Amino acid sequence: MTQPIYLVGARGCGKTTVGVALAQALGCNFVDTDHYLLTTTKMSVADIVAQEGWDGFRRRESGALQSVTAPGTVIATGGGMVLAESNRQFMREHGVVIYLRAPAQILASRLEAFPEEGQRPTLTGRPITDEIVEVLAAREALYNQAAHHVVDATRSPEEIVAAVLAALHTAHAS
Numbered sequence: 073m074t075q076p077i078y079l080v081g082a083r084g085c086g087k088t089t090v091g092v093a094l095a096q097a098l099g100c101n102f103v104d105t106d107h108y109l110l111t112t113t114k115m116s117v118a119d120i121v122a123q124e125g126w127d128g129f130r131r132r133e134s135g136a137l138q139s140v141t142a143p144g145t146v147i148a149t150g151g152g153m154v155l156a157e158s159n160r161q162f163m164r165e166h167g168v169v170i171y172l173r174a175p176a177q178i179l180a181s182r183l184e185a186f187p188e189e190g191q192r193p194t195l196t197g198r199p200i201t202d203e204i205v206e207v208l209a210a211r212e213a214l215y216n217q218a219a220h221h222v223v224d225a226t227r228s229p230e231e232i233v234a235a236v237l238a239a240l241h242t243a244h245a246s
């Protein structure tokens with residue numbers, strides 16, 4: 073697999089967690105656009121948003137997407153990467169896009185256990201459970217549009233990696 077693999081989905085669906093394990097299974101590099109921004113700007117998502125607003129953060133994450141795209145790389149994207157049509161098109165054209173899909177209730181329970189507020193500042197100002205329901209309703213169609221494959225992300229990370237590998241293998245064989 074030389075094409076980049078992009079993992080998309082809502083906060084808490086496991087893009088970072090699954091991405092690390094998937095890259096290991098494939099013998100690929102792993103990068104995470106949120107982490108890339110953290111190390112290149114020395115600012116958390118919350119810092120960037122405080123200084124530049126969400127528009128500034130979105131501009132930076134689109135730049136990060138292009139910077140990290142390389143052959144033989146698993147790329148965990150930020151939860152809002154699909155908002156820009158240009159990002160969805162870029163990912164579909166440059167690699168294989170996997171949507172890690174999970175319902176709001178599961179996402180909320182994962183995020184409540186590990187909120188990481190610096191990297192996940194509020195998007196709506198509403199409580200986490202309400203926010204996730206609202207954000208998923210607004211973005212579900214965009215995750216689906218971006219994706220070549222949709223994978224059930226409610227299982228263990230190991231099972232999700234196996235499902236992604238099966239999807240990649242099936243697509244490659246056909």
Ligand SMILES: Nc1ncnc2c1ncn2[C@@H]1O[C@H](COP(=O)(O)OP(=O)(O)OP(=O)(O)O)[C@@H](O)[C@H]1O
Nearest residue numbers: 082083084085086087088089151182186227228229
């Ligand atoms: N399949 C899973 N089963 C149980 N817990 C999980 C699973 N995947 C991830 N988690 C846990 O959920 C939390 C969020 O996971 P992770 O950071 O990988 O999500 P993400 O999709 O990268 O989120 P973000 O969009 O905010 O970067 C972490 O605490 C992680 O340990």
Ligand SMILES: O=C(O)C1=C[C@@H](O)[C@@H](O)[C@H](O)C1
Nearest residue numbers: 083117150151152191192193
């Ligand atoms: O869902 C979102 O809009 C976000 C998800 C995170 O990965 C970060 O990219 C940031 O907190 C925004």
Ligand SMILES: [Mg+2]
Nearest residue numbers: 087088106148
């Ligand atoms: Mg992540």
